[in-house]
Amino acid sequence: MAENKKETGKNDAGKEAVLPPKSEFSEWFNSIIDIGQIMDVRYPVKGLYVWYPFGFGIRKRVYNIIRDVMDNSGHEETLFPLLIPETEFMKEADHIKGFEDEVFWVTHGGVTPLDVRLALRPTSETAIYPMYQLWIRSHADLPLKLYQVVNTFRHETKHTRPLIRLREITSFKEAHTVHATWDDAKNQVDEAVGLYTDIYRQLSVPVLISKRPDWDKFPGGDYTIALDTIMPDGKTLQIGTVHHLGTNFAKTYDITYENAEGEQEYANQTCYGISERSIAALISVHGDDKGLVLPPAVAPIQVVVIPVLFKDTTEAVMKACNDVVESLRKTGLRVEMDASDMRPGAKYYKWELKGSCLRIEIGPRDLEKNSAVLVRRDKGEKQFVSLDGIAETVGAELKQMADDLYTTAEEKMNAMIVPCETVEEVVAQIGKGVATLPWCGCEECGMKIEEETNGSILGTPNLETEIKKGKCPGCGKEADQTVYIAKMY
RNA sequence: GGGGCUGUAGGGUAGCUUGGUCCAUCCUGCAAGGCUGGGGGUCUUGCGACCUGAGUUCAAAUCUCAGCAGCCCCA
Structure with missing residues (x-):
């Protein structure tokens, strides 16, 4: 009885209680991870989670895109060991300081204590660079551009959550490049930012690009450019970082090359990474009250065909559906x-939850007209399309959907960025989205601003927007830059 | 780093205050079957749980402590 459902069910429509509305983002995110079959959070170790096959199907396609972009821009994939000897790990002082609090250590082999403890990589600089020292001899070896997709471990003390803050990052794509000059490395940083922007464009995820303030740069690096996106609750999620390492690590690990004049010089390096936060972003940016909305490029099921069956017409409807499935698969669609x-109806809800991009319904009434009902996941409107040439129709819709997803997401994101001039304005905006604010650039004012606004300075927009004149709220001096401020995940 | 809260079938819950009514309630799920089938249908039958350990007690889902796990707030 409907009455019973209303009493016991969680939502008043009497429907099966499943997904909280997206406006309660934290709840929504936790639920979608679970019932959307992205990850099973019940693994009994804090901060470690299990990929469901469905979630892994999304991951696989996202990382195919990432690999394609890397491979097509002169990078080669490689694989370094998980374990790093303490002796190598401890060489770079700033780097250690940045990570030592959260390193997992392997201390025993069986019951025997190890002479040299082994770190589970929190990131792989100290695993890779000793080898680079051996590999790089001359300027002819440069540039060297390698990447790997690996798991990394960090003993996070804050609240862990799937895809966003993990003790085992399962999907860390990290690139490590070596160049002759600082400027060469800088150009590589710029290229990497472009590549990452391209990757996120393919996922229809808009990004903010900024140069992190000095206190927030990569430990041991010269500077850091970061990509963030804005989550539905107004907090930003860092979904990519690109670091210029200068010669800092080269000096530590003695990575030198012989230049054209026959002299040894220290190499300049960069490194940059993307993790499964990319998947958190794409789920969060596009999803809605009904569940996942996935860009066609990464949706495990792009099209679902639903036969509307009645006794007398079952056979004809099934045949028509099979024909459609076959013709779509021929074009390479999932x-x-x-x-x-x-x-x-139950199937419609199920496949909407799972983020199937298009739904095709075929019933007896459609067959009479040689047509089908086509529904796009992001729009939800039914349209009637001819069964003739349905593969072309579907292909065009998917393409359009990818573009529309990006446009919609970008508009939403831009609407969440508000230019501010005072601390008070920023305070009002924090929690709803990102504020911009003039800043003189000094750390003292930066800290003061962060404290008074209860937000974090993301950094200075990298791509040249118009520089707004204004006074730094910290010291009152004329500011030479504008920064993004937000609550960060 | 500091504080608060929670842990009952696959998921969500009732029971806990006042120990015994509990071989534990209801919804959902899952399995089998019937009638059905254009936006979460319905009926029948079945499956499935007190986080772990120690303690208090004649008796613990219920009280105490510890561990593990999770959630929220503050820095």
């Missing part, structure tokens, strides 16, 4: 037919 014995 298509599934749901011929289970759920009611059609």
